[in-house]
Amino acid sequence: MHQKQPAIGIVVVAAGRGERAGASEEGPKQYRTIGGKPVIAHTLEKFASWELSRHIVVVIHPDDEVLFAKAASQVQSGAPIDAVHGGSTRQQSVLAGLHHLRSKNLTHVLIHDAVRPFFDHTLLDRIASLLSEGVPAILPAMPVADTLKRADLDGTVLDTVPRTQLYAAQTPQSFAFEPILAAHEKAASANLTDFTDDAAIAEWAGIPVRIVEGLADNVKLTVKRDIAMADSRLSGQALPDVRTGNGYDVHQLEPGDGVTLCGVFIPHDQKLKGHSDADVALHALTDALLATCGAGDIGDHFPPSDPQWKGAPSRIFIEHAAKIVRERGGTIMNADVSLIAEAPKVGPHRDAMRAKLSEFLGISIDRCSVKATTNETIGFVGRREGIAAIATATVVYRET
Incomplete structure (x- = not known):
């Protein structure tokens, strides 16, 4: 049976302040330079050049309009890119992005962290294939490889947590558009603000979430060292x-x-x-x-x-x-x-x-x-x- 091509929108979350990455004259970590361009420019280029991207909205902090405009100007033409202001939490920012896309006649949406620039079109294609099959929610994730320990408040190990069936979540987390919008709106109306990602909101709303194999490279740039390593990788300082x-x-x-x-x-x-x-x-x-x-x-x-x-x-x-x-x-x-x-x-x-x-x-x-x-x-x-x-x-x- 021929599968209908999904109409996919992208929400890129970029309103955070990134305190753990330390202060920099370049601004928050999503605007730090790696490989000659801001982190967010690398992220947006991946989405803008993907053939299934219908529309991209970037949720930014009100103080970052100039930084974002400069970064966006370095992205080669592709899917249209808009910017809207986010809220005080990631959850509020995602909802702002979803509201902006509501009028774009989309069937699905991918929600992604701006500071994850090392995903690729292969991952996006795997996600799109599942969306076109009718899977309502998709979470890219990697099996946990490290041994996990549970400890008390003073750091004393209580036990070892089995790794079986444990996964480390990544983005883009991907959904049928109307159900995830409704789930976000329901959570906001209930004043529930402690969800750690969009898949958690989907789970709470009763939307089945399917795991798809993520990418080992699809890491979130969190601290200063992460950004330095990303710059080294993209600047050709090490042979591939x-x-x-x-x-x-x-x-x-x-x-x-x-x-x-x-x-x-x-x-x-x-x-x-x-x-x-x-x-x-x-x-x-x-x-x-x-x-x-x-x-x-x-x-x-x-x-x-x-x-x-x-x-x-x-x-x-x-x-x-x-x-x-x-x-x-x-x-x-x-x-x-x-x-x-x-x-x-x-x-x-x-x-x-x-x-x-x-x-x-x-x-x-x-x-x-x-x-x-x-x-x-x-x-x-x-x-x-x-x-x-x-x-x-x-x-x-x-x-x-």
Whole structure:
């Protein structure tokens, strides 16, 4: 079924004073310079250049009009950007932004902290896909990796808090427009002001909130050191940590009714022999991803001796590898698969395969490549005894 394209507005919250970042002649932390531009300019550029942004409203402090105008002038043209004054709390500021967007004929809204400049269009696309499926509220979040302790007032540890099912919330938090506006208005009418984020208001209002995998880099710039590190990152003072991984796999062909390659089933008079669904392409790409962070290979994580993986779809393996990469601070930039087979023909299915890779990896389809060639009737591939795959993955890792 064709999914209707959502009409998305953006609320960027930028009315805070940022005391923890210390005083600066540049003003509050959202106007501090990183990589030659104010933090908020980097944030706005990401939204303004996103093809699904319909309208952007920035909620600012009344004292910051000049600072905001200067920052906004550095944003390349894209979605229209307005500014409105916020309130004394973040909650009041968000409501002001929602009221401004009320007349813009929007179906959905993304609410984002101005001081989170390191998100990307891939995350926004994942959110938009879920919104278009009818999910009413989406929270990007990362599983908590640190050990958590509960302590009393004097700092004595009381116990260790299990990390299972605990997540660190990020923004943009994203909602169907009318329900979140109604929830904010209801909270304001009830004089409830202690919600820590918009997802908490949605939960209170009975709106189901779905977690989507966030980004390790999508951190909030809070203290002075955060801003200095962000400036160093964007100013090119450190080489980007770009890693490339390679993977190779081969599976034997036997009589059957078809093969699965890159998650796409192709009818054929043979099938691939293997413990799982024998998707040779995804197996090679899984190894390529794991190689970028030294995480072993597919056999280490999914041993063929384990009966639970018998007949398993290989999307489980590739999504597991992508999760490991992201948990270790990686952003997948590109995936390339070359298939070596005499038959079946891959060309008619190439775009479907690329779409599957895009779905499994959570990256845009233009970053997914599938190619095929024969072996000119030479060797086991040429004799139609098997299919081989070579895969390459490119991942950029954050500084540690």
